[in-house]
Amino acid sequence: MTTPSVAPVLRMLLAQTKCEVLMRWRVPAFSVTNLVLPIVFFIFFGLPVANLRSADGVSIGAYLLASFGAYAVGNVMVYGFGIGVANERGMKVDRLMRASPLPPLVFMLAKVVTALAFAFLALVLLIGFGIVAGGIRETPLVWATVILRLLAGSLPFIALGFAIGYWSGPHAAPAIANLIYLPLSFASGLFVPLGQLPEFIQNLAPFLPSYHYAQLAWSALGAGHESLGVSLLWLAGYTALFLTLAVRTYRREERAKFA
């Protein structure tokens, strides 16, 4: 007999990802919040000023698209993982999964791939809306850079989402995700440009992860406040911090349930 003793990992990953996509798509709390909410925010905060330019010639419309793009991707990650993982723990999905031959890493990787796909879709819809409805013009290369940087830089928010998901219960997770992510986004100048925010928030912003995350997109438009290296360093630091929290909460759960 030459039957393989375990299933191929790629086949598992594909099947798992397909189901993750279906699950996220069919729950409006995820799909609508992920894809529609950033556009609604942009309609309120961005469209009215879409055709203005700053003193140094940057399109305000494009700047705000980049800001809401950063908000949108972080949103997909923090909510998707935070609430998704907490819900699955509440439904005891983990017990059945744990007894199955699926490696836990593949289970998590499928979630990450799915979240990246939704984040990509959210960005395409948001930027497409800005171009069509707001007449905002940048070169395709600029948009591609914004999208790529936001996807690649989302790691700290994936880690933050996992930490919330393992730390909180299914009922508390939405509140906790909101309480952390909304103020973070606001204070980082993602909804209203920093210059228009109170001074203490302007002083606070440079210590926040979403501030440095948004720099990745703003600097692609020539409107960054710091060099790419500095942004990446801050994001790496926050990734380490959130990942430590996520691993600690995950281990705590492992000890309680599977020790």
Next chain:
Amino acid sequence: MTPVVELEGARKRFGAVEALKGVDLTIGAGELVALLGPNGAGKTTSIALMLGLRQPTGGRARLFGLDPNDRRARSRCGVMLQESGTTAVLTVAEIVDLFRAYYPSPLPTTRAIQLAGLNEKAGAKIGTLSGGERQRLYFALAVCGDPEALFLDEPTVGMDVETRRAVLDSIRSLSAAGKTIVLTTHYLEEADQLAHRIVVIDHGIVIADATPREIKSRIPSKRVNFHAETAIADVVFKGLPVQNLEIVDHRVHLLSNEPEAVLRGLFERGVVVRDLEVTGADLEEAFLSLTRRA
């Protein structure tokens, strides 16, 4: 041939409670074994150790000769657990298809769904299933990988009579096809109908490990009730084959495998018996009395 399951002096402590107090159990390929015991006896903990869902605090657990957490061992097992859930928004066929992907050579999706008797619900969202249908779905997830061994923790809980019969039939045919099956139940009748071997667990130890026939022979099969004309005490029954003796005033209730011998003994000792009833004992009640005694 490597046994499917090996527990060697397996102990499991949860805080102050010792759920398993040294279980030795070997299950070979092709066996159909029922772990039988009242709620809280340690059946679920035993299954959890076999599957690596819990780690023993003493002794050792092996699955196909490997660490139970080894993916090669897991890939040869299908499981149905109590207290586990799954998403509500996928359809039955979608999730069965997903679980098939975890195994090297799974059954066709329709075959797994058919074995669980869920054909008509294949396109239904999991959230719309009744409790019994959900149990059948978990059964489908356990068998869809065409694994060599099935671990079914209380597989028929929450099922109506018809569903239960269908699932028990599926279990029998899987066993006939050579699968190793380990199931837990707290019904002696179910274990008796299905298993070739019954392992009785109580208070965290194995108190019996034998064929259904042997187990039943140890359990008192008759209930005897009567009214004694004069007040009698326990000592009257000394040396007679009685169990679960209860004397309330003049009413006497007892269980026995040999009611004739009991009555003969009582007559010889001059006990005057009225309103005598000898009936078949309720199997489950008799069995529970056995475990309580241990």
